[in-house]
Amino acid sequence: MINTIVNKFLLSQKKGQGYFCIAVDEQLKIVDYTGEAKLLGLKNPKYKAPIFDYLPILVTELFDSNFEIPFYNIDHDHVCNINFLKSDKLSYLVLVDKTEIFHVTQKYQQFAHNDNITKNKFKRLAENLKKAKQKLKKANQEKATLIAMLSHELGTPLTSILGYTELLLNNDINTDKGLKIIHRNAVYLKQMIENTLIFGRSEAGGINPHIEEIKIQDLFSTLNTIIFPTAKIKQLSVQITYPDNDIINIDIARTKQILINLLNNAVKYSDEGFVELKYSLKNNHHVFSVIDSGIGIPQDQQVNIFSPWERVNEYKTQGAGIGLFISQNLAHAIGANLKLKYSSLEFGSIFQLIIPLQNIEPTNEIDYLKKENPCRGKSILVIDDDNDILDLIQVFLQPSGLTIFTATNMLSAQLLLKKNNIDLVVTDYYLGTIKADSYLDKIKRKHKVPVLLMSALPSKNFEKSYKSQGFDAVISKPIDRKSLLATIIKHLNLG
Numbered sequence: 001m002i003n004t005i006v007n008k009f010l011l012s013q014k015k016g017q018g019y020f021c022i023a024v025d026e027q028l029k030i031v032d033y034t035g036e037a038k039l040l041g042l043k044n045p046k047y048k049a050p051i052f053d054y055l056p057i058l059v060t061e062l063f064d065s066n067f068e069i070p071f072y073n074i075d076h077d078h079v080c081n082i083n084f085l086k087s088d089k090l091s092y093l094v095l096v097d098k099t100e101i102f103h104v105t106q107k108y109q110q111f112a113h114n115d116n117i118t119k120n121k122f123k124r125l126a127e128n129l130k131k132a133k134q135k136l137k138k139a140n141q142e143k144a145t146l147i148a149m150l151s152h153e154l155g156t157p158l159t160s161i162l163g164y165t166e167l168l169l170n171n172d173i174n175t176d177k178g179l180k181i182i183h184r185n186a187v188y189l190k191q192m193i194e195n196t197l198i199f200g201r202s203e204a205g206g207i208n209p210h211i212e213e214i215k216i217q218d219l220f221s222t223l224n225t226i227i228f229p230t231a232k233i234k235q236l237s238v239q240i241t242y243p244d245n246d247i248i249n250i251d252i253a254r255t256k257q258i259l260i261n262l263l264n265n266a267v268k269y270s271d272e273g274f275v276e277l278k279y280s281l282k283n284n285h286h287v288f289s290v291i292d293s294g295i296g297i298p299q300d301q302q303v304n305i306f307s308p309w310e311r312v313n314e315y316k317t318q319g320a321g322i323g324l325f326i327s328q329n330l331a332h333a334i335g336a337n338l339k340l341k342y343s344s345l346e347f348g349s350i351f352q353l354i355i356p357l358q359n360i361e362p363t364n365e366i367d368y369l370k371k372e373n374p375c376r377g378k379s380i381l382v383i384d385d386d387n388d389i390l391d392l393i394q395v396f397l398q399p400s401g402l403t404i405f406t407a408t409n410m411l412s413a414q415l416l417l418k419k420n421n422i423d424l425v426v427t428d429y430y431l432g433t434i435k436a437d438s439y440l441d442k443i444k445r446k447h448k449v450p451v452l453l454m455s456a457l458p459s460k461n462f463e464k465s466y467k468s469q470g471f472d473a474v475i476s477k478p479i480d481r482k483s484l485l486a487t488i489i490k491h492l493n494l495g
């Protein structure tokens with residue numbers, strides 16, 4: 001029955017695909033069929049039956065030569081294309097099996113869908129990676145900036161220290177003058193190192209506020225001696241205002257550190273005029289104001305200055321942009337507030353440090369340095385792998401009447417402990433490649449003495465962890481003579 005039209009059509013379809021062809025007359029009644037009905041999930045039709053009885057799906061269709069239903073689902077397992085071909089006498093409905101192609105297409109679509117999901121996942125992953133990379137790049141840049149800044153900032157005072165030490169050693173300079181310059185630069189160096197360490201740890205929040213009593217006059221005159229020389233070089237006048245004889249309870253070290261940062265900036269960013277430091281007591285708050293007649297900070301930049309690495313002006317003297325960030329962290333750590341109160345390009349800037357009045361009892365130590373031989377008859381052992389530090393501690397503690405043994409390593413320390421009657425041990429944490437905590441147990445068990453640890457800038461967390469390791473107290477480095485002696489006396493039960 002298959003005439004040339006059907007043949008031609010079937011040839012145009014891909015070879016090897018099953019088909020079922022039904023011939024219908026003008027009334028669309030089935031007159032013949034050929035092909036594999038079973039392959040398409042169909043039974044053979046009855047002759048003379050209307051095509052719509054056999055394929056009800058077609059009931060609404062208008063047959064013309066363009067008629068085609070692509071991918072018709074006969075049932076779950078069979079899919080075919082249905083085409084209508086017209087010839088002179090009969091017409092033909094040709095059902096071409098598309099089951100396999102359909103399933104492949106479906107699989108492909110599923111794959112494309114999954115592929116899309118995977119691509120999206122990858123896209124998100126790539127975006128996250130990009131962000132992480134940018135963060136890393138920023139951190140690297142910050143590190144590079146920090147190193148560049150450090151080598152500059154630390155190099156300058158170090159050059160003075162080395163230069164003036166040499167002058168002193170060669171007797172080329174008045175001792176008093178030389179020592180003052182060396183001391184000033186060392187103080188600045190200490191300040192820089194502290195700032196850097198705090199920034200590195202980013203844990204100013206972990207700092208223990210240490211409230212002490214101080215006369216404002218004493219605090220301000222120390223600040224003046226630090227700031228005055230640089231202000232003088234720039235011919236800036238330094239004005240200091242405070243009420244007479246006022247004694248306040250504050251965290252002296254941190255307050256000083258913040259005010260030095262502010263005063264340094266005031267001098268750094270002023271070319272002429274003045275730098276002023278003021279104190280007043282307002283609404284139960286200590287208010288320290290640092291005022292300058294400098295270059296000022298543009299309005300739109302003022303919000304940024306407390307963020308790390310922010311520099312506002314391309315100014316001749318540049319810092320690293322971490323001073324204010326660190327100062328604000330320190331201020332928060334001691335429960336205070338640091339703010340830019342006012343700044344204009346015309347008049348300069350006012351920064352304010354506002355500290356609430358503390359109800360906490362000051363932890364002022366008794367100044368045992370003023371007492372005569374408070375530790376007479378007692379012996380201590382100091383362990384540090386740096387001989388200069390050992391010498392310094394010996395000089396610091398000489399007037400106390402202590403007998404001081406020193407060791408640069410744990411081996412000689414143990415020998416000294418064995419041979420002498422030692423009442424207390426002070427040790428550095430890193431002794432060459434050895435850490436002091438690995439010997440702590442042994443010393444404490446065998447000799448039953450308190451062991452004090454010296455550590456650079458101990459934070460709350462460090463102090464806690466050292467104490468849980470068994471150290472009796474932590475002494476902060478750089479060592480303060482007065483508090484070193486006070487801590488030793490406390491742990492010798494002499495206080």
Ligand code: ADP
Nearest residue numbers: 265266269296311312313319320321322323324
């Ligand atoms: P830096 O080490 O660069 O001085 P800071 O964090 O102390 O870093 O200050 C951040 C930026 O704020 C400075 O680079 C400077 O542009 C601006 N700044 C800070 N203090 C002053 C001031 N007193 N006058 C003008 N600009 C200031």
